[in-house]
Amino acid sequence: MGKAKEQGFSAEKIESYDIHGFWVRIWKLLEPSHKQIGRLLAVTFCLELMRLVGPYILKLIIDLVTNFSAAEASLMLAYVAGMFLANQATSLLAFLQDKKIFKILVDVEVYLYSDAFKKMMSLSLGYHEKENTGNKITKIQRGLTKIDELLGNFFWEVAPTSLQLIFTAITLFVIDWRFGLVIVVFAIVFVLLTIGINKAVYPFRKARFKMEEEASGNMTQAIININAVKSFVQEEREIGFFGMIRDKIRKQILFEFGKILRQNLKRNLVIDSGRAFILISGMYLIYQGNITIGTMVFVYTISEKALLSLYRISRLYDRIMESAEAVDRLYYLSLEESDIKNPKHGLKPKSLRGEIEFKGVDFAYADSSLKALDGVNLKIQSDCVTALAGPSGGGKTTVVRMVYRHYDPTSGEVLLDGKNIKDYDLKGFRKFMAIVPQDVEIFSASIRDNISYAKPHATDREIRAAARVANAEEFIAQFPEGYDTLAGERGIKLSGGQRQRIGIARAILADPRILIFDEATSSLDSYSEKLIQDAMDKICKNRTVILIAHRLSTIRKADKIIVLEKGKVIESGSHHELAKLDGGLYQKLLQLQQMGDVD
Numbered sequence: 001m002g003k004a005k006e007q008g009f010s011a012e013k014i015e016s017y018d019i020h021g022f023w024v025r026i027w028k029l030l031e032p033s034h035k036q037i038g039r040l041l042a043v044t045f046c047l048e049l050m051r052l053v054g055p056y057i058l059k060l061i062i063d064l065v066t067n068f069s070a071a072e073a074s075l076m077l078a079y080v081a082g083m084f085l086a087n088q089a090t091s092l093l094a095f096l097q098d099k100k101i102f103k104i105l106v107d108v109e110v111y112l113y114s115d116a117f118k119k120m121m122s123l124s125l126g127y128h129e130k131e132n133t134g135n136k137i138t139k140i141q142r143g144l145t146k147i148d149e150l151l152g153n154f155f156w157e158v159a160p161t162s163l164q165l166i167f168t169a170i171t172l173f174v175i176d177w178r179f180g181l182v183i184v185v186f187a188i189v190f191v192l193l194t195i196g197i198n199k200a201v202y203p204f205r206k207a208r209f210k211m212e213e214e215a216s217g218n219m220t221q222a223i224i225n226i227n228a229v230k231s232f233v234q235e236e237r238e239i240g241f242f243g244m245i246r247d248k249i250r251k252q253i254l255f256e257f258g259k260i261l262r263q264n265l266k267r268n269l270v271i272d273s274g275r276a277f278i279l280i281s282g283m284y285l286i287y288q289g290n291i292t293i294g295t296m297v298f299v300y301t302i303s304e305k306a307l308l309s310l311y312r313i314s315r316l317y318d319r320i321m322e323s324a325e326a327v328d329r330l331y332y333l334s335l336e337e338s339d340i341k342n343p344k345h346g347l348k349p350k351s352l353r354g355e356i357e358f359k360g361v362d363f364a365y366a367d368s369s370l371k372a373l374d375g376v377n378l379k380i381q382s383d384c385v386t387a388l389a390g391p392s393g394g395g396k397t398t399v400v401r402m403v404y405r406h407y408d409p410t411s412g413e414v415l416l417d418g419k420n421i422k423d424y425d426l427k428g429f430r431k432f433m434a435i436v437p438q439d440v441e442i443f444s445a446s447i448r449d450n451i452s453y454a455k456p457h458a459t460d461r462e463i464r465a466a467a468r469v470a471n472a473e474e475f476i477a478q479f480p481e482g483y484d485t486l487a488g489e490r491g492i493k494l495s496g497g498q499r500q501r502i503g504i505a506r507a508i509l510a511d512p513r514i515l516i517f518d519e520a521t522s523s524l525d526s527y528s529e530k531l532i533q534d535a536m537d538k539i540c541k542n543r544t545v546i547l548i549a550h551r552l553s554t555i556r557k558a559d560k561i562i563v564l565e566k567g568k569v570i571e572s573g574s575h576h577e578l579a580k581l582d583g584g585l586y587q588k589l590l591q592l593q594q595m596g597d598v599d
C-alpha cells in the first residue's frame with residue numbers, strides 16, 4: 001500500500017471540511033501548470049482592474065453632463081474615447097484570459113490522463129488485484145472531469161469575481177467608508193450563509209454520492225456478469241434493484257435542491273438589502289453634498305456587479321463539495337507507490353542460465369491471514385522441466401508470481417542464477433521469461449496481434465510457426481479471416497481451449513529462457529494436449545520450464561515434480577520416485593485420477 005493509507009485518507013476527512021488541504025492537493029496535482037496559472041492570474045488581475053475604468057469614466061461623463069458647459073465638449077469627447085479604449089482593452093484582456101484558461105484546461109487533461117495511465121502501468125499486481133477494474137477507470141475519469149470543471153469554474157468565475165470584490169471594496173472605501181462598510185458587511189453575511197447552507201446540505205449530498213456509487217457498482221456488476229444474469233433469469237431483479245436506487249437518488253436530489261432553493265431566498269434578501277443600503281447611503285451622501293450624482297452611479301454600478309458576483313463565488317463551494325472526493329482519489333492515486341521497488345542500478349544480465357531457488361520463502365497476500373507460502377525451499381534447475389503439483393489453493397500460482405517478482409516474500413529469498421531476485425532490474429530479468437497463465441488474457445484485437453503481443457515485429461512466418469507448435473494453426477485456419485480474426489473483448493469469441501492455445505503461441509514466440517505453463521492445457525481435450533506435449537518436448541530444450549498441471553499425466557515426464565499443499569513443499573522427486581512413496585500425496589492423487597478414470 002502506498003502513502004494513501006499513511007495519510008489516513010477517508011471520507012471523514014472531507015466531512016470535517018479540509019478545504020485548505022483540498023487546495024493544497026489540487027495545487028500539487030497541477031504542478032506542471034504552476035507557471036501558466038501564475039501568468040493567468042496576472043492577466044485576470046489586470047482585467048478586473050480594467051473593468052473598473054469604464055464605469056469610472058462614465059462617472060466623469062455624468063458629472064460633466066450635470067454641470068454642462070460648452071467649453072468642456074472636447075473633454076467629454078476625450079472621455080468617450082477613453083471609455084472606448086478602456087472597453088477595448090478589457091475585451092483584449094478577456095480574450096487573453098480565455099486563451100490561457102483553455103490552454104491550461106487542455107494541458108491539465110492531457111498530462112493528468114497520461115500520468116494516471118503511467119501510474120496504472122507501473123503499479124504492482126498487488127495493487128491491481130486489490131482494486132476492481134471499474135473502480136480504477138471511474139476513478140481516473142471522474143477525477144479528471146471534476147478537476148476540469150472545478151478549474152474552469154475557478155478561473156472563469158471565482159478568481160475574477162473575488163478580485164472584483166476586493167477591488168470594489170477598496171474603491172468604495174476610498175470614495176466613502178460608508179459604502180465600503182456596506183459591501184464588506186453584506187459580503188460577509190452572504191459568505192456565512194453560503195457556508196451554512198453547504199454544511200446543512202452536506203450529509204444529504206454525501207448520502208447521495210453513496211447511493212450513486214452503489215447504483216453504478218450494481219450496474220457494472222450486472223453488465224460484467226451478464227451471462228450469469230441471463231442464465232439464471234435475474235434481469236427483472238437487477239432492473240428492479242437499480243430502479244429502486246435511482247428513485248431514491250431522485251428523491252434525494254429533489255430534497256437537496258429544495259433546501260438550497262429555499263436558502264436562495266435568504267441569499268437574495270441579503271443582496272437586495274445590500275442594494276438598498278448602498279442606495280440609501282448614496283442618497284444621503286448626495287444630500288449632504290459629499291458626493292456627486294456621477295459618483296453615485298459609479299458606486300451603484302460597481303457594487304451591483306460585486307453583489308451579483310457573490311453568487312458566482314458561492315457556486316464554487318458547491319462544486320468543491322461535489323468534486324472533492326473524486327479529485328482526492330485522483331490525488332491519492334498519484335501518491336500510490338508500487339509495492340515492488342525496482343532497484344536503481346539493478347542487474348541487467350545479457351543472458352540468464354535460468355536457475356531458480358527459493359530459500360525459506362514465506363508469503364501472505366495482503367488482507368489475508370493465511371500464509372500462501374510457508375517456509376518454501378525449492379530448486380528449479382535450468383535446462384529441465386520442473387513440475388508443480390498439488391491440490392487447488394496449494395500455492396503453485398503463488399510460487400510462479402514470486403519467480404516473476406509480482407510479489408516479494410514476507411521473509412526468505414528468491415534467487416535467480418544465485419543472486420537475489422530483488423537485485424535485478426525488473427524489466428532486465430522479466431524479459432527472459434514468458435508465461436501461459438491460468439486465464440490467458442486476450443486483447444480485443446486480431447489473433448495475429450494477440451500472438452505477437454510480446455514481439456510486435458515478428459514476421460508472419462514466425463507467428464505461424466509459433467501457432468503450429470501451440471497446435472493453434474488448425475482452428476485459426478477455420479476462421480474465414482484467419483489470423484486477422486478479431487478475438488473480441490477478453491477473447492469472448494474464442495473457446496477456452498482456443499484462448500489457451502493462443503496463450504501458448506504467444507509464450508513460444510517470445511522465445512524466453514524461462515518458460516512457465518500454469519495450467520496451460522487444462523481446457524484442452526486429451527488429444528490436443530498430447531499434440532502440444534509432443535511439441536513442448538521440442539521447445540523445452542535448453543530452457544528452464546515450470547509446468548503446473550492438475551492432470552498428472554501432463555507432468556509425468558517432468559525431470560522433477562514438487563508437490564505443494566497449503567503453501568508447503570511436502571514432496572519432491574521424479575514421477576517414479578513419488579509414485580512409489582507410500583502414503584504420499586502424489587501417490588494418493590495418482591490413484592484417485594486412475595480410479596476415477598480421469599486422464
Ligand SMILES: Nc1ncnc2c1ncn2[C@@H]1O[C@H](COP(=O)(O)OP(=O)(O)OP(=O)(O)O)[C@@H](O)[C@H]1O
Pocket residue numbers: 129365366368370372391392393394395396397398399438
Ligand atoms: N490475489 C490474491 N489475494 C489473496 N489471496 C490469494 C490471491 N491469490 C491467491 N490467493 C490465496 O493464496 C492461496 C494459494 O493460491 P494459489 O493461486 O497459489 O493456488 P494454486 O495452487 O495455484 O491453486 P489452483 O490449482 O486452484 O490454481 C489460496 O489459498 C488463495 O486463496
Ligand SMILES: [Mg+2]
Pocket residue numbers: 396397398438518
Ligand atoms: Mg493456480
